[in-house]
Amino acid sequence: MSLISPxxxxxxxxxxxxxGALAGRSENTKSAYQGDVADFLSFMTLHHSERQGLAALERISISDMRAWMADQRGSDVGARSLARKLSAVKSFYRWLAEREGFEPTAVLSTRAPKFTKKLPRPLAEDAARAMLETVELQSTSDWVxxxxxxxxxxxxxxxxxxSEALSLTGADAPLPQSLRILGKGDKERIVPVIPAAREAVDRYLQLCPHPQxxxxxxFRGVRGGPLNPRAIQDVMAKARMQLGLPSTATPHAMRHSFATHLLSAGGDLRAIQELLGHASLSTTQAYTAVDTARLMEVYNRAHPKA
Known part of the structure; x- marks a missing residue:
């Protein structure tokens, strides 16, 4: 930040x-945006050999943008990361241009690099059930x-x-039929709690030696403090090794599995969007691609070849 003008x-x-005030962005998102734009402004300072005041920012050219993009690629910034950085810079410039009254065409017309969007990596239904069963075998302590x-x-x-599961407190127990969850960007949603989840939490509470x-x-760690997410990541890593599952079988993959299996069972995409707390339907639509890919796999295996 020292290279950036006051x-x-x-x-x-x-x-x-x-x-934060208008878009409900999370602190993590704001921190990432701050770093992306600060890096951009620092580059422009070095590129022009002088600190860039607001007037200088108005004169950013297409050539300047190309130089920045080339610098990022030369620093081994991947296409996906560069697209995110460019998105942050464009957002900042839209706001600045409206406030200062200039035309930000050079920045806004810069094209993001193309990249293949990663599809969610859910587990198959039998693998998800096996994961639940195998996780239980990883500890010699019944309550853990x-x-x-x-x-x-x-x-x-x-x-x-x-993070949402581990943010639950004693006030949430015993689990009701639905939970009010505060997700990314402080977006609130209501999530139904299936009987199996309520029963699993009840059993944990009966065995947990730490007073609630x-x-x-x-959820408590062995010494009684808040449970660290690393503990769940580790126990799932051990379980997936026993089951022969890929490294993508992570805690977040269980959430992906929830969405994919609901969709496969005929769930409504809008309803799944609400359950997941996605701000945009396009984020949820990634699961339709997963579902289609699986359907084609089955088709290719089962359809008689000519």
Whole structure:
């Protein structure tokens, strides 16, 4: 940030503040955007051999943008990451241009590099069930085993992110028929809780040696503190090795599996979007590609070849 002029630093901060106030962006998203735009502004300072004030930013040319893109590619920034950085820069420039009254065509007309979007990597239904059963076998302590099963059941049975599952507190127990979840960007959603998840949490609570309190974390580590997500990542890594599953069989894959299996069973895409807490339907639509790919696999295996 030392390479950026005070005026640009102030503008960047005002833009970040507006993101939080108007768009409900999460702190992680704002932090990533701040880094992306700050790097861009620092590059322009070095590129022009002088600090870029607001007036200089208005004069950014197509040639400048090409130089920045080339610098990023030369620094081994991948196409996906570069597209994200460009998106952040464009967002900042739209805001700045409206505020300062200039035309940001050179920046906004810059094309993002093409990249293949990664599809979600869900587990097959039998693999997801096997994961739940095998997770329980990874601990010699009954209460830890019950805890791990309860967390993974919430990921698969309710489509929670691991951070959302571990944010539950004693006030949420016993689990009701539906939970009010605060997700990314402080977006709130209501998630139905299946009986299997309620039963798994009840069993964990019966065995947990640490006393529960309304404000404390529902899921506890061995010493009684809040459960670290790394513990669930590790136990799933051990289980997938026993099952011969790929490295993509992670806690987040259980959430992907929740969405994909609902879709396969005829679930409505809009309803699944609400359950997952996606801000955009296009994010949820990635699961239709997974479903289609699986259908084609079955077709190619079963259809008689001429």
């Amino acid at each position: 005026a640009c630093r102030d503008a960047l901060q005002h833009w970040l503040d507006s993101l 085993a019950a805890r791990d099963v309860a967390v993974v059941t919430l990921l698969y049975g309710c489509g929670l992110r691991i 309190s309304l404000g404390a974390a529902l």
